[in-house]
Amino acid sequence: MNLSNLKNADAKEVAKLLNSSGREAFVQRFATLGLPHKKTEEYHYFDVDKILNKEYKTLEYVPKTIAEGDKVKIVDGIVVTAPQGLRINYETCKQLDIMHFDPLYFVGHLLSHRIIKIEIDGDTDIEIEHHFTKSDTLIHYRIVLSTQANRHATVHESFVSKDISNTLVLYGYDIHVAQDSTLRLVKLQTMKDAQYSMVASHKINVARNAHMMLKSFDFGGDQALQLLKVELAEHAHIDAGHLLYLNEDSKRGTVSQIIHQGEYSTSKQEAKNILDGQARGIFDALIRVEHSAKFTKAEQNAKSILLHEKAYMVSKPQLEIYIDELEASHGATTGQLDEKQLFYLQSRGISHLEARKILVIAFANTLIEQVKDTRAQERIKTAFEEVFYASNTNEG
Amino acid sequence: MSTTMKIENLQAKIGDKQILKGLNLELEPGKVHAIMGPNGAGKSTLSKAIVGHYDIEILGGDITYKGKSILEMEAEERALEGVFLSFQHPVEIPGVNNAYFLRTALNAKLKHEGKDELNAAEFLREMKKHLEMLGMKSDMISRSLNEGFSGGEKKRNEILQMLILEPEVIILDEIDSGLDIDALRAVSEGINKMKDGKRTFLVITHYSRILDYIEPDYIHVLKDGKVIKTAGPELVPYLEEHGYDGIEED
Numbered sequence: 001m002n003l004s005n006l007k008n009a010d011a012k013e014v015a016k017l018l019n020s021s022g023r024e025a026f027v028q029r030f031a032t033l034g035l036p037h038k039k040t041e042e043y044h045y046f047d048v049d050k051i052l053n054k055e056y057k058t059l060e061y062v063p064k065t066i067a068e069g070d071k072v073k074i075v076d077g078i079v080v081t082a083p084q085g086l087r088i089n090y091e092t093c094k095q096l097d098i099m100h101f102d103p104l105y106f107v108g109h110l111l112s113h114r115i116i117k118i119e120i121d122g123d124t125d126i127e128i129e130h131h132f133t134k135s136d137t138l139i140h141y142r143i144v145l146s147t148q149a150n151r152h153a154t155v156h157e158s159f160v161s162k163d164i165s166n167t168l169v170l171y172g173y174d175i176h177v178a179q180d181s182t183l184r185l186v187k188l189q190t191m192k193d194a195q196y197s198m199v200a201s202h203k204i205n206v207a208r209n210a211h212m213m214l215k216s217f218d219f220g221g222d223q224a225l226q227l228l229k230v231e232l233a234e235h236a237h238i239d240a241g242h243l244l245y246l247n248e249d250s251k252r253g254t255v256s257q258i259i260h261q262g263e264y265s266t267s268k269q270e271a272k273n274i275l276d277g278q279a280r281g282i283f284d285a286l287i288r289v290e291h292s293a294k295f296t297k298a299e300q301n302a303k304s305i306l307l308h309e310k311a312y313m314v315s316k317p318q319l320e321i322y323i324d325e326l327e328a329s330h331g332a333t334t335g336q337l338d339e340k341q342l343f344y345l346q347s348r349g350i351s352h353l354e355a356r357k358i359l360v361i362a363f364a365n366t367l368i369e370q371v372k373d374t375r376a377q378e379r380i381k382t383a384f385e386e387v388f389y390a391s392n393t394n395e396g
Numbered sequence: 397m398s399t400t401m402k403i404e405n406l407q408a409k410i411g412d413k414q415i416l417k418g419l420n421l422e423l424e425p426g427k428v429h430a431i432m433g434p435n436g437a438g439k440s441t442l443s444k445a446i447v448g449h450y451d452i453e454i455l456g457g458d459i460t461y462k463g464k465s466i467l468e469m470e471a472e473e474r475a476l477e478g479v480f481l482s483f484q485h486p487v488e489i490p491g492v493n494n495a496y497f498l499r500t501a502l503n504a505k506l507k508h509e510g511k512d513e514l515n516a517a518e519f520l521r522e523m524k525k526h527l528e529m530l531g532m533k534s535d536m537i538s539r540s541l542n543e544g545f546s547g548g549e550k551k552r553n554e555i556l557q558m559l560i561l562e563p564e565v566i567i568l569d570e571i572d573s574g575l576d577i578d579a580l581r582a583v584s585e586g587i588n589k590m591k592d593g594k595r596t597f598l599v600i601t602h603y604s605r606i607l608d609y610i611e612p613d614y615i616h617v618l619k620d621g622k623v624i625k626t627a628g629p630e631l632v633p634y635l636e637e638h639g640y641d642g643i644e645e646d
């Protein structure tokens with residue numbers, strides 16, 4: 001399959017190409033948005049043409065019996081293991097967001113006839129591990145994740161791939177954080193060696209009085225974009241943090257829309273970006289406060305450090321406000337490591353490389369340490385160091 | 397006379413401005429050298445030149461340490477070879493835990509000497525006695541490096557680093573400025589503890605008070621980028637009384 005065939009296709013052609021009869025409204029919406037390309041705003045800084053304009057193999061998605069395991073393991077879009085007691089089903093998706101801004105959200109849904117539905121019904125911690133094992137393949141799947149009222153759950157998400165190349169993964173969550181519940185989602189993704197590219201397109205509904213905490217840790221190279229649309233009901237809260245540490249000629253980042261719909265909803269979004277090599281980081285984040293969302297609080301901040309003269313950060317925090325009964329702030333800064341601080345460390349016998357690492361970690365730590373689970377925190381720090389050393393060992 | 401460090405005809409600039417203008421100074425092993433001189437004379441510039449600070453561009457002359465020129469050495473190499481500067485204005489580094497920093501520095505040195513590195517517990521045990529002597533609360537090392545430290549706390553933290561790293565040439569740039577009486581005593585005690593007849597001290601100061609505690613062997617007067625006079629400690633009361641204007645070049 002070549003997704004670029006969807007370019008300029010009308011609804012009928014789209015339905016045919018994606019084999020998606022019976023979902024006219026979604027098809028129509030996608031046809032209206034059109035396949036993203038260089039000039040599409042959300043994909044402007046991401047080389048989307050390069051990954052869409054390719055012939056990919058496709059897979060049959062045949063559900064397997066789910067074996068018991070300590071984590072939810074999804075291999076090429078099929079759930080293979082899950083912890084005992086966790087409810088996982090394949091269903092046709094009914095709660096799709098017809099107004100999502102991302103065209104590939106619709107492509108992912110239209111391609112994935114059945115979604116993986118995970119219902120978290122207790123105060124639990126679960127791990128979701130995505131495995132990709134096929135080369136030159138388009139892997140697509142959608143996950144619907146929901147919490148129950150009054151429950152507090154944590155999801156740790158990670159990605160595993162080995163010895164593959166040129167695969168494209170289109171996946172994403174439709175998340176429903178139920179009233180008075182909490183969901184923490186911690187994502188750790190290290191990419192390298194052009195094994196796969198990814199577009200992750202999420203939709204998060206945070207119900208009345210519910211809390212969503214989303215922390216993404218994206219390290220390494222290659223191409224990946226996460227697109228988030230978050231809707232906040234009254235008294236709902238989201239705390240989003242994104243740490244990027246990129247090297248080589250990677251292009252990665254976050255495009256997000258956080259929409260305050262309910263009164264007294266609050267949002268906090270913080271991005272920290274460390275760019276090495278010729279990497280390009282993307283933080284294109286809109287917070288929109290609608291008429292209905294009086295007395296909201298919105299806070300957005302992006303800080304970037306460039307470790308190399310060829311590295312580049314696209315930082316676009318934006319506020320779109322339709323009322324004046326609110327508190328809002330946003331800002332973005334980009335700079336280099338502090339020379340004085342580097343020198344101080346070196347003057348104590350710490351090598352230049354180690355000093356850089358210490359300062360870069362100090363910058364990143366405020367975000368990493370927001371992950372309260374110490375094991376997860378260690379895992380993130382280790383992943384960070386591996387990538388850091390891999391791209392910094394040749395230096396004096 | 398044997399020499400630990402020899403500075404010969406050193407000329408250096410910061411930006412477009414020449415600050416050191418042919419400075420000569422010899423540091424003897426085991427001795428305490430004090431440098432006094434007016435504001436802006438180049439005292440801090442000299443200390444930064446010795447440790448290889450990026451601000452300073454060497455125009456001529458040489459600095460030799462244990463018989464070898466160190467001008468081409470990176471700052472970290474100079475440190476590993478035993479040259480230490482207590483900064484006049486130590487920098488704050490938010491997010492870097494002080495204990496982690498201190499241990500990393502010590503382990504870099506141990507590794508350089510081919511010795512075993514210390515783990516966190518061993519290190520903290522080592523730390524305790526130093527903290528007590530310097531009158532530092534233990535939370536000082538669990539905080540971020542120098543962040544929000546008072547002036548005196550920063551200076552104590554510099555001395556703590558000196559005690560841990562046990563350097564051979566110790567340059568103290570205004571370690572006594574801004575210290576209260578107790579701190580001055582504690583810091584001086586730390587310095588005296590390091591005197592072992594082999595280590596060399598270069599103490600930059602404006603006040604005689606610290607010199608009462610640490611008893612210098614030599615007083616050098618640095619003025620307009622040069623050392624213009626070297627004498628014994630008897631020069632201190634003279635300077636206190638007459639200032640730098642009346643000093644004749646040697």
Ligand SMILES: Nc1ncnc2c1ncn2[C@@H]1O[C@H](COP(=O)(O)OP(=O)(O)OP(=O)(O)O)[C@@H](O)[C@H]1O
Nearest residue numbers: 410411413415434435436437438439440441442451
């Ligand atoms: N980064 C800099 N850029 C420009 N000029 C500088 C810089 N650092 C120092 N200078 C200048 O160099 C000269 C010498 O400064 P230095 O700090 O060495 O003096 P000092 O003898 O230590 O004085 P003090 O007793 O006030 O500490 C001063 O005129 C100062 O303004």
Ligand SMILES: [Mg+2]
Nearest residue numbers: 439440441484
């Ligand atoms: Mg000075």
